[in-house]
Amino acid sequence: MSPPEGRGSRPERLLTLRSGGWVLVLAGALAVAVLGWGLAAGVRGPRAQGDGRHVGSYGFDLTTCLVPRERLVASGAARDAVPALTDPEVLTTDGLAELARELARAHAGRLLVTTDRVVGVALNGAARAYPLRFLAWHGIVNDTVGGRAIAVTYDPLCDGTVVFERETADGLLEFGVSGLLCESNLLMYDRRPDGRASLWSQLQMRAVAGPAAARGATLAVCPAVVVHWSDWVARHPDTTVLKPDLGRLKLYKRTYDLYFASDTPRFPLSTQPADGRPRMMPLVIVRTTGDWHAWPLAEVLERAGLPGVPLSAATPEPVARAHEAGTWRTVVDGVPLRLECRPSPASVWVLNEAGEPVDAVYAFHFAWHAARHALGQTPN
Numbered sequence: 001m002s003p004p005e006g007r008g009s010r011p012e013r014l015l016t017l018r019s020g021g022w023v024l025v026l027a028g029a030l031a032v033a034v035l036g037w038g039l040a041a042g043v044r045g046p047r048a049q050g051d052g053r054h055v056g057s058y059g060f061d062l063t064t065c066l067v068p069r070e071r072l073v074a075s076g077a078a079r080d081a082v083p084a085l086t087d088p089e090v091l092t093t094d095g096l097a098e099l100a101r102e103l104a105r106a107h108a109g110r111l112l113v114t115t116d117r118v119v120g121v122a123l124n125g126a127a128r129a130y131p132l133r134f135l136a137w138h139g140i141v142n143d144t145v146g147g148r149a150i151a152v153t154y155d156p157l158c159d160g161t162v163v164f165e166r167e168t169a170d171g172l173l174e175f176g177v178s179g180l181l182c183e184s185n186l187l188m189y190d191r192r193p194d195g196r197a198s199l200w201s202q203l204q205m206r207a208v209a210g211p212a213a214a215r216g217a218t219l220a221v222c223p224a225v226v227v228h229w230s231d232w233v234a235r236h237p238d239t240t241v242l243k244p245d246l247g248r249l250k251l252y253k254r255t256y257d258l259y260f261a262s263d264t265p266r267f268p269l270s271t272q273p274a275d276g277r278p279r280m281m282p283l284v285i286v287r288t289t290g291d292w293h294a295w296p297l298a299e300v301l302e303r304a305g306l307p308g309v310p311l312s313a314a315t316p317e318p319v320a321r322a323h324e325a326g327t328w329r330t331v332v333d334g335v336p337l338r339l340e341c342r343p344s345p346a347s348v349w350v351l352n353e354a355g356e357p358v359d360a361v362y363a364f365h366f367a368w369h370a371a372r373h374a375l376g377q378t379p380n
Contacts, residue, residue: 048078048079048080048081049078049079049179050074050077050078050079050081050179050180051074051078052074052075052076052077052078052179053074053076054074055069055072055073055074055180057074058074058078058079058178058179058180059079060178060180060189060197060198060199060209060210061196061197061198061209061210061211062209062210064209064210064211064213064214065208065209065213066206066207066208066209066213067182067201067208067374068270071182071183071270071374072180072181072182072187072199072209073180073181073182073267073268074179074180074181075179075180075181075267077179078179079176079177079178079179079189080176080177080179081177081179082137082138082139082177082179083138083177084138084139084140084141084142084175084176084177085138085140085141085142085143085242086141086142086143086174087142087143087144088141088143088242088243089243090128090240090241090242090243091240091241091242091243092240092241093233093237093239093241095243096111096112096241099111099243100112103249108249109249109253111244112131112133112229112241113229114228114229114230115228115229115230115322115344115345116131116132116133116228116229117131117132117226117227117228117229117345117347118130118131118132118226118227118228118229118232118241119132119135119152119154119161119163119224119225119226120224120225120226120227120232120236120239120357121145121150121152121163121222121223121224122145122146122223122236122357123145123146123147123148123150123222124145124146124147124148125146126145126146126147126240127145127232127236127238127239127240128143128145128239128240128241128242129229129232129233129236129239129240129241129242130152130154130241130242131229131241131242131244132154132156132161132226133252133253133255134242134244134245134252135152135153135154135242136154136156136252136256137248137251137252138177139153139154139155139177139186139188140152140153140175140176140177140188141153141242142166142174142175148165148167148222149165149166149167149172150163150164150165150166150222151163151164151165151166151173151175151188152224153175153186153188153202155185155186155202155367156256156259157181157184157185157186157259157265157266157267157367158184158185158203158265158363158364158366158367159260159280159282159313159362159363159364159367160185160186160202160203160361160362160363160364160367161224161226161361161362161363162202162203162205162221162224162361162362163221163222163223163224164205164219164220164221164222165219165220165221165222168217168219168220169217170212170215170217173190173191173192174190174191175188175189175190175191175200176188176189176191177189178199180199181267182201182204182208182374183267183269183270183271183367183370183371183374184265184266184267184268184269184366184367184370185201185202185203185367185370185371186201186202187199187200187201187202187208188200188201188202189210190212196210196211197210198210198211198212198213198217199213200212200219201371201374203361203363203367203368203370203371204371204374204375205218205219205221206218206219206375221287221359221361222359223356223357223358223359223360224357224360225349225350225357225360226347226348226362227342227347227349228342228345228347231340231342231347231349260280260313260314261313261314261316262280262314263278263279263280263312263313263314264279264280265279265280265364265366265367269366269370270370270373271369271370271373272366272369272370273365273366273369277296277311277365278311278312278313278314278365279364279365279366280312280313280314280364280365280366281296281298281311281312281313281364281365282296282297282298282313282346282362282363282364282365283295283296283297283362283363283364283365283368284297284300284339284348284350284360284361284362285360285361285362285363285368286332286337286350286358286359286360286361287358287359287360288332288333288334288335288337288352288358288359289333289334289335290332290333292361293332294368294379296311296365297309297346297347297348298310298311298346299311300328300339300341300348301326301341301343301346301348303328303330304326304327304328304339304340304341305326305328306321306324306325306326306341306343308343309343309344309346313364317343317344317345317346318343318344319344320344321343321344322342322343322344322345324342324343324344325340325341325342326340326341326343327339327340327341328341335352335358336352336353337350337351337352337353337358338350338351338352338353338355339351
């Protein structure tokens with residue numbers, strides 16, 4: 001990422017390079033470089049592990065590794081450089097509106113707009129929304145909703161969104177961002193008090209290295225949706241929403257649009273889809289009583305009566321169609337499903353006929369293909 005642009009005040013007396021101005025130029029260049037690194041990598045502690053290049057420098061036990069060791073790569077940032085959140089502050093819709101007014105008065109820009117995509121979780125009568133613009137710069141939110149401990153995860157490298165249960169056979173887990181990737185997808189790690197951390201793959205939904213991998217540990221998926229903020233709040237008017245870190249507002253405004261438009265995954269892949277479809281094609285992946293079933297969002301929208309949405313994230317979405325809506329009904333594993341759709345930005349809300357969310361995952365085509373390949377499975 002490029003460092004932010006800035007402009008200092010003009011000095012009363014101009015310096016030339018010969019008269020000592022080179023000192024200011026050098027100092028300014030160093031300051032911009034340090035600031036840019038801080039914004040791109042997040043807050044880094046004095047004991048940050050991981051040099052950004054060598055997997056071994058991150059301090060994880062790789063003696064038990066369920067994927068070939070060479071498939072693990074360093075992301076360029078240290079462990080926890082992207083700061084996961086734990087028990088974060090949340091806002092009511094009224095609190096969000098008041099914060100938005102304060103930011104507007106301070107000319108800090110808009111906080112959350114109606115078409116922003118959010119991860120929506122509704123458990124035991126409680127509802128909470130996690131804007132993807134915020135999650136992109138945290139990766140993981142360790143939270144509790146309706147009395148259930150969950151981990152809300154988002155990886156902008158593959159648009160991967162999964163919500164996990166944190167209560168496991170090994171106890172309550174808290175996850176951090178490892179700084180490592182597998183197949184251009186997030187590897188989390190568990191912050192265990194004994195320091196014997198394991199690495200967990202977001203889209204493989206299992207531990208891939210460390211003690212948990214040796215035990216064959218997996219993570220249970222929690223029902224969630226990725227939908228427009230306006231649709232979520234309309235259905236859940238009493239929802240709370242993740243409070244943004246006000247010190248990271250400039251980061252939240254940065255998008256991955258240029259990356260999405262490239263249709264080129266950022267990091268190496270050991271396998272790629274051979275079906276000729278775009279690699280960065282958004283999928284909605286649903287599980288009912290059987291295996292996972294994946295559909296391109298564009299195809300779901302077409303079946304919902306909303307044709308013309310591009311298959312690939314590399315193609316701009318039809319912004320003028322933001323308020324259109326459609327529904328596709330189907331049966332999967334004997335379970336009737338209702339998929340409620342918006343074309344811009346493309347979103348699919350998967351519900352059963354009782355109106356309850358089912359297990360759903362969202363990701364780009366290349367990442368889901370690679371995850372299933374690593375598990376020895378064929379994507380459906």
